[in-house]
Amino acid sequence: MRFPASRWLPWLFWLLAAAAALLRPLAEPDEGRYGEVAREMLAGGDFLLPRLNDVVYPDKPPGAHWLMAAGMAVLGPGALAVRLPALLAFAALLALVARQARAGPPGFAAAAVLVTASSPLLWFLGQLATLDLVLTACESAAILCAWRWLHGAPSWTAAAAGVALGYGFLVKGPVAWALPLLILAAAALWERRGRALGRLLHPALWAPMLAVGLPWYVLAWRADPALLGFWVFRETLDRVSSATHARTQPLWYFPALALAATFPWWLPAGAARLRGRKPPADQRHPDARLHLVWAWLPVVVFSLPASKQPGYLAPAIPGFALWLAGWWHERAPLRRRHLVGALLLLGYAALLLLVRDPERARSDDPFARALRAAGAERWNGVQLMGWSYGLGFRLQRDDLVAAGPIPPAWRYAEQQGRVRAPRALAGRYALSFEVLSRDADGDGAPDPGFVLLHQLEDEPQHFHDFPEYCRARGLGLHLWLRTGDAALFSNRPP
Incomplete structure (x- = not known):
């Protein structure tokens, strides 16, 4: 039985990320903070209000902390247990992209998965105890399931999308709902499927979304009523309208980051577009418009607020991978694609060796x-x-x-x-x-x-x-x- 490089090469990136998650010390401040919140949950048995050094820490909902605590229950309180949710989310993301890419022409799926796996942004987030990749997996699952439902798939796809959106709401709040629904609405309008927009308000989608995502907020608010103002103002409005969180970046920050996060896979597309060429019709995915909106709409949306950081762009990378895969079709030399992937893999391996040192990882x-x-x-x-x-x-x-x-x-x-x-x-x-x-x-x-x-x-x-x-x-x-x-x-x- 043959296993071509196009199948196993992307998973080498995942295995390298797993090795990094196992070998590197926890980096300050995010990994130590999220890990300690999860550890105190497990040790104290209070899974309602996250705490840090026994002080209530409501900056993020507990969805990812619950997953980290589950990892610690199995593996003990170590770095790998804290990073396990992000690592598994990375694997789930590769599987989701592969599933969506099957409808493309020959070679499309292999290219899309390789672009996803080799993205430096996703590769780094996949080995870190942060929330962004768990949120990205939830949003990606929601987009793909809801898109199928908008095109006439059974109602269970709407329920699956609702569950994914609901859990995303427990990971990082309102952005988990806003971005996928905005992408779906924009793509449906581009396809002139205005009637399908009504389905985005259907109870088949919203009932599971609210059932999964809302109860914790109600229970936490009842336990600590001051949380409502904190969530609405500091964690939502201030992030959008001010530099309160000290992450101000220029308007071009996310466009430049998008190019860096998908380098060098956008080079063929860029060169072809400069010549005024498009992928031939037989090399396009039937959902090409969705992929294009999925890639670029987050770049536009997240460029508008004052607060910016790299992880915000992670949900756009699957869209970029599916869009760029059209330029790496079956007729392009496979050796070239595999060579690029192998060089990136070697570069990441070398980087891993350089940052294993605790001081360089900013770890205590x-x-x-x-x-x-x-x-x-x-x-x-x-x-x-x-x-x-x-x-x-x-x-x-x-x-x-x-x-x-x-x-x-x-x-x-x-x-x-x-x-x-x-x-x-x-x-x-x-x-x-x-x-x-x-x-x-x-x-x-x-x-x-x-x-x-x-x-x-x-x-x-x-x-x-x-x-x-x-x-x-x-x-x-x-x-x-x-x-x-x-x-x-x-x-x-x-």
């Missing part, structure tokens, strides 16, 4: 390993001048003290007056000293404690000033470990 794994190796993971702990989300995850703790500045994930709790963190430097030093000098057993000696000091590249003076502050008050600190931007001190020799 070295500090967690040092503490665990010394049996110090339960010592009194404080983080000063910054916050590592991954440290709590690695030590399996939710009681580390934040001596300031306040972790960004605590903004909601701070607005509600539920947490306090010193803003003045003197207060931050004093709180850190208080933790390190605790004497719970009353024997006159401080209990074992450590402080992780951050931001040393920007404010190196704290490396000397804080130990001197403690020394002047009768507490000696010992340097345990230092990386480029952080240092671990303890109140007893390590």
Whole structure:
């Protein structure tokens, strides 16, 4: 039985992403944050309100956190378990693209899957504990199922689309509904299927969508009524209309990112379009207009708000892959396609070797390993001048003290007056000293404690000033470990 390269080459990209998910340490801040939220869910048994260091963290719905917690229940609280939902979503996305591409001409499906698998944006997101690829899989499934329903498929396809949209709503909120429905409506109008638009409002679609997506929001709002204003204003309106989330980028950001995320597969299409040529009719997919809208409409939509980040573009990449596959048809040399894919695969493998180092991955794994190796993971702990989300995850703790500045994930709790963190430097030093000098057993000696000091590249003076502050008050600190931007001190020799 033969297995041509066009079948197995895309899955080598997935296997390489799986290797990266297994080998790389958790990177700050996103992976540590999402992983710790999921770990605390599983450890505390509270799956309603996400928490981070035992503080309510409502910035994102819990859909992806539930999946990460399920992974930890099977694999334990490690990096692979946290990344498993994104990795499985990557595989599901390849299968969805392959299923949709079957209706194309010979060679179309193989090209579409290869473009999807080799996209640098999807490949990186497929090995990271973030929400974007899980959302992309939900939105892609919804678009493809609903499109079939608009063209007369059985009603179960509408129900499947509704379930996918509902779970997407639990992963990242309203965008999970808005973008797929906008793509479907625009593509239907382009095909002059105005009557089909009414089906997008049909209960067969909306009933499962609301049944899956809405109950958690109602229950969470009843448990914490202040969440409604937080979701409506900070997490929705502010993201669209302001730079509150500090991700402002120029208008050309997403068009340029789209070219980078599909390079070099758009080169034949670009060259042909410059010559005024189109793919011959027998090389086109019957849903070519859907694919074109799916590719470019998100680029336009996400270019309008002030807040931008790369993961927003992920739902457009399957559309680009299906659109560009028309230029890599059966008549194009297969060797050329396989050579391009193989070169990209080798490039990603080389990149993986370069970023395995914990410091280059912006991870605080070295500090967690040092503490665990010394049996110090339960010592009194404080983080000063910054916050590592991954440290709590690695030590399996939710009681580390934040001596300031306040972790960004605590903004909601701070607005509600539920947490306090010193803003003045003197207060931050004093709180850190208080933790390190605790004497719970009353024997006159401080209990074992450590402080992780951050931001040393920007404010190196704290490396000397804080130990001197403690020394002047009768507490000696010992340097345990230092990386480029952080240092671990303890109140007893390590």
